[in-house]
Amino acid sequence: MEDTARLTPHEFERELRESLGEGQVSTGGSDLRRFATDQGPVTNYQEPDAVVWAETVEDVQSVMRLASRHGVPVVPRGAGTGVSGGAHATTGCLVLCLDRMDRILELNPEDEVARVEPGVVNADLNAAAAAHGLMYAPDPASYRISTIGGNVATNAGGLRCAKYGVTRDAVLALDVVLADGTLIHTGHRTLKGVAGYDLTSLFVGSEGTLGIVVGATVRLKYLPTDIRTLAVFFPDMAAATAGVLALGAARVQPSILELMDGPSLEELDMRNGSSLARRGTALLLAQFDGLAAAQEAAVATTALAALGGNATLEDPGEAERLVDLRRHNRGMDVDSETTVGEDVAVPRSQLVHYVAALQAMAERHGVGVRIIAHAGDGNLHPTFWVADADAAKVAALNAALDESIDTALELGGTITGEHGIGQYKLRWLPLEQAEEVRSLQSRIKDLFDPQGILNPGKAIVRA
Amino acid sequence: MEDTARLTPHEFERELRESLGEGQVSTGGSDLRRFATDQGPVTNYQEPDAVVWAETVEDVQSVMRLASRHGVPVVPRGAGTGVSGGAHATTGCLVLCLDRMDRILELNPEDEVARVEPGVVNADLNAAAAAHGLMYAPDPASYRISTIGGNVATNAGGLRCAKYGVTRDAVLALDVVLADGTLIHTGHRTLKGVAGYDLTSLFVGSEGTLGIVVGATVRLKYLPTDIRTLAVFFPDMAAATAGVLALGAARVQPSILELMDGPSLEELDMRNGSSLARRGTALLLAQFDGLAAAQEAAVATTALAALGGNATLEDPGEAERLVDLRRHNRGMDVDSETTVGEDVAVPRSQLVHYVAALQAMAERHGVGVRIIAHAGDGNLHPTFWVADADAAKVAALNAALDESIDTALELGGTITGEHGIGQYKLRWLPLEQAEEVRSLQSRIKDLFDPQGILNPGKAIVRA
Structure with a gap:
């Protein structure tokens, strides 16, 4: 300088x-x-x-x-x-x-890696990979429009994470421009590599506060040769959440395992003209992939029937429509003063307790709640809402939000499973992270960005 | 202080x-x-x-x-x-x-996590998990005696990594004592979580140079319900390495895919009384697991036959013996002045070229080489050796080692796929990592350990 x-x-x-x-x-x-x-x-x-x-x-x-x-x-x-x-x-x-930096620089099917600029859209990378029988696994609901650079910045999750991992698991190497303009390369093109500290993982999820990702080398996985999708309707959410654990006990790993409560099904029906709510008051949407997809779906059907789950094997078209509806469910809930979607995660065993607690706290605070979840990895997106923006109602909404965070943490959870802290969740971060951890993060931030010019006031609480 | x-x-x-x-x-x-x-x-x-x-x-x-x-x-x-x-x-x-800190503090099959002290032996954790139909996936060859703390320190790999990931992929949270004695907790017990910087991944693989791991929360996976193992013998290494890519093109993901050359087979036979070398001059040992194991093995058999691979489905006892022989292959090569095992990794497409280059450079330098590889993720363990420790021979050995490193890097590889830099590989690290990256790592080290008392002279080159 x-x-x-x-x-x-x-x-x-x-x-x-x-x-x-x-x-x-x-x-x-x-x-x-x-x-x-x-x-x-x-x-x-x-x-x-x-x-x-x-x-x-x-x-x-x-x-x-x-x-x-x-x-x-x-x-x-x-x-x-x-x-x-x-x-x-x-x-x-x-x-x-x-x-605008949206070129796929290389897609090597033998190495099972792609090198991309940060502006490549997730779906475009997947389309290019599919031509080789491959896929880029992390699939945030926004995958049709969100970029790999943004996915890396937030360590984006998605529907397929429980089986295939999150963005961090797919990123092998990064090109990063540091605060002073220096370009560095971290990681390795190989599928394994342990030379030096894992700077790659440090940048993934750091929300642009440590450097600017200008290139990523990502791992691709095999596009599954068969896919089977079950829509499993339950009489109540308690039975549906128990179903998540029953699948684990049966040792079948769904590629997608989405949970939706009655209010979410009604909302979907209203917006899309579907008639899901008529079929039950809680839905587990379970997708299995790979050569054993049909067998796994059969095992799942049996395991879930024991809990009152009524499973239907959906035809591929209807299955895709259901998964799509679920993906875009988030899209319809644009956050505002009167509607806020959450992103907590809890240990899988606590799903049933947490869902019951959410319903109880909504009732207590006089606010609405509907719950969808990436149930396979315990990541819930409850949406709290009030009918209008009068001060008392907004206060009740915020009280419910705060309580939902407190309860998730009490159950051993986290305040953000996949969306990131950004700016909005800073207020809750000190509830999850001790002062010593916040201090370490703050000093790492100072090391990478001594002037504090990289996306200030995001991702971490300065100690 | x-x-x-x-x-x-x-x-x-x-x-x-x-x-x-x-x-x-x-x-x-x-x-x-x-x-x-x-x-x-x-x-x-x-x-x-x-x-x-x-x-x-x-x-x-x-x-x-x-x-x-x-x-x-x-x-x-x-x-x-x-x-x-x-x-x-x-x-x-x-x-x-x-x-001595060897207690499994908790093993929760519903959450699919275990909390362990650092001295818990990998195999003991796996035995405890198996009682619940679960496994701790990372399986370094030393898994019967190595500890989770050591596995975390080196980000240990193993045989099952190509399908199930390395240690970093299995670690959710850590308890770490910092240089000044402060105890911190990083990460999350949930399967997903993105709050703050990924300090957990920063500690994994840092070889005790940033802090001392005193506890780990790890993710468990489902113990496969079926396992099929193929021993596939090839007429030469070029065909066997091509087989690795053929399996990828057929989109079957082995849980284990080990490659051994003729000299390795002869060495195994000599030490174990087996007769592998009689069956071919290169072996791909491919294991498939899960409900589709038999189908995947059939797909693999067809794909490899096209390359001259002669596949035999091994009975479970013989399969376990073969995998065990492979695991302990490393054990017999205790490094010395006259025998050094390497740990490079290359992009999968370069395996065939790298194996040919290794054979050529051994011949040129007049040293012996035998090659085994975790072929699925391009991680090779060539062992170079000379008959005795006279100065000229040791110099030739070191020249071959240096050339093997240079060539791996030229092919887009890394100097260490899973063993870590430790003390021995420091000399090669600057060949892989640019000065800017070494400087960042050095400053991170200073931040965590200003006095430089944590395992000095390991893992990174001080800038």
């Missing part, structure tokens, strides 16, 4: 425009508004000072060199589909869009 | 004995010799000043508080089965043995 003095915003903008090409920098009002927020709840609306679209690694390096020199905060952004406010703009920041 | 002045060794030893119980501290010559080295090559033999056996977390905290105060280096140690010298004693150090 040859010059650490703060220059005027005008000088910064001039230098930014000089170092990038035509159409890569905007300070127009509609762009500033459009890139002010992601899909997370907004508690402190800020617009960026400028929006920048990087097209190359060198662009990102130039931006970070300038931002370092001028002390300007940078909020990196993929598709902006995050739901925790990890890409919300902060005071005086630059939003750095990476969605 | 109330007193940072160096005291005399005598005072340190007195305080150590005062803070621990009877039989927990030794300065006896035979103990110092016994705990001077692990199973890695020794290039700088040192004996510790003392050996300490921790029995509780508090013991580890006491030892680290004292070591910090007196500036004494601490080398943590599990079973001492590492092969990279990660547990070799260094000048003036204390060896801190954790093998």
Whole structure:
């Protein structure tokens, strides 16, 4: 850093425009508004000072060199589909869009890896992999529009995680631009490798606060040759959650195991014209894949029948429709002051207790709740809602939210299974992490980003 | 730290004995010799000043508080089965043995997790899990005697990794004593969780240089209900390595896929009275598990026959014997000046080229080589050897080793797939990792261990 003095915003903008090409920098009002927020709840609306679209690694390096020199905060952004406010703009920041860096640089079916730029859309990578009988396993509900860079930043989960792992399990190596513009390469192209500290995992899930991911080498897995999907309706949620444990006891590993309660089924029916709620008051949607898919579905049918589960093997078209409905369930719940979706996870044995507790606390606080869950790994997305935004109702909603977090932690859970802390969940993080851990994280942040310009106020609580 | 002045060794030893119980501290010559080295090559033999056996977390905290105060280096140690010298004693150090902390604190089949002390032997955890139809998947060849703490320290791999992942993939949470004696808890008990930075992964594989693992929460997987094992003999190594890719193209995922060359088969026969070498000059040992094991074995048999592979479905007893022979193959190659086993990994597509290159370089340098590999994930353990320790031969051996490393890196590989850098592989680390990465690692080390007392001179090259 040859010059650490703060220059005027005008000088910064001039230098930014000089170092990038035509159409890569905007300070127009509609762009500033459009890139002010992601899909997370907004508690402190800020617009960026400028929006920048990087097209190359060198662009990102130039931006970070300038931002370092001028002390300007940078909020990196993929598709902006995050739901925790990890890409919300902060005071005086630059939003750095990476969605134009969208090339699949290599897809090697023999090595079972792909190298991608950060702006590649998850579904596009999957389409390219499918041509070789492969898949990129992590499948957040947003996979049709979210980017690999954003998935890496949040360590995105999805439906297939219980069997195939989360984003961290799929990332072998990263190219990262550090706060001062230095480009580093972490990890290995090989499926195994243990040289040095695992910087790759440290960057995965760090929400752009330690560096900017400009490239990823990811592992691909075999596209399953057969898929069987069961819709299993139960008389109540207690029986359905017990079903999750019954599948474990039967030692069959579903690739997808989604749980939906009655209110969620009614909501789906209302929005999609389906008639799920007529079939039962709780649904386990279980997908099995691989050569043994049919056998596993049969084992599951027997195991779940013992708990009152009525299983139907869905034809492939209907199965895809059901999984799609589930995926987009989240999409319909855009968070607001009156509707907030949660992302807690609890140990699997606590699912049944936690679901009962959620229903009881909603009743006690006089708010609505509907529950969907990636039940296979204990990750729940309860949505709390109130009918309108009067102060008492919003207070009741927040009280229910806080209680849902407290109870999840009491049961040995976490406040975020896959969405990340972002900006919105910072208030709960100290409930989960002790001061010593927060302090270590804070010092790691200082080590990587001494000026504090990388996505400030996100992911960790500064000690 | 109330007193940072160096005291005399005598005072340190007195305080150590005062803070621990009877039989927990030794300065006896035979103990110092016994705990001077692990199973890695020794290039700088040192004996510790003392050996300490921790029995509780508090013991580890006491030892680290004292070591910090007196500036004494601490080398943590599990079973001492590492092969990279990660547990070799260094000048003036204390060896801190954790093998007495060997309790399985909890094994919860519904949550599919276990909480263990670091000294629990891998095989003991697996035996306890098997009673519930579960397994702890990472299975280093040493699993019968190595500890979970040591497995975590080295991010141990094993035979089942290609399908089930390495140690890092199995570790959900850790209890770690930091250099100053502070106890922290990282990670989550749930199967998914993304709160804050991934400190858990940072500790996994850090070889005791960032903190001392005193507890681990690990994920268990379902014990497979069926297992089928194929011994597939090929006319040459080129066909056998091509077979690895053919299995991928057929989209069957073996749980074990081991490759052995002719010299390895001859060595096994000589030591075990088997007659493998008579059946072919290269062996792929492929195990499939789960409900589709038989179908997958059939698909594999057809795919490999097209390459000249002659597959025999082994009966369970013989299959176990073959896998066991393979596992203990490493055990017979205790490294010395004249015999060194390597641990490189290459992208799967490069296996065939790398194997040919290894054979060519051995011939060129006039040294022997035999090759075994966890072929499924491209992780090779070639063993180079010379007949005796005269200087020219040892030099030729080292030249071949260096060339094998260079070639692996040129092919996009890594210098260590699963054994770790330890002390022995430090010389090669700068060939793999750029200065910027080494510098970051060095600064992370300083952050966690400002005095440099945690296993100094291991795992990373100080920048």
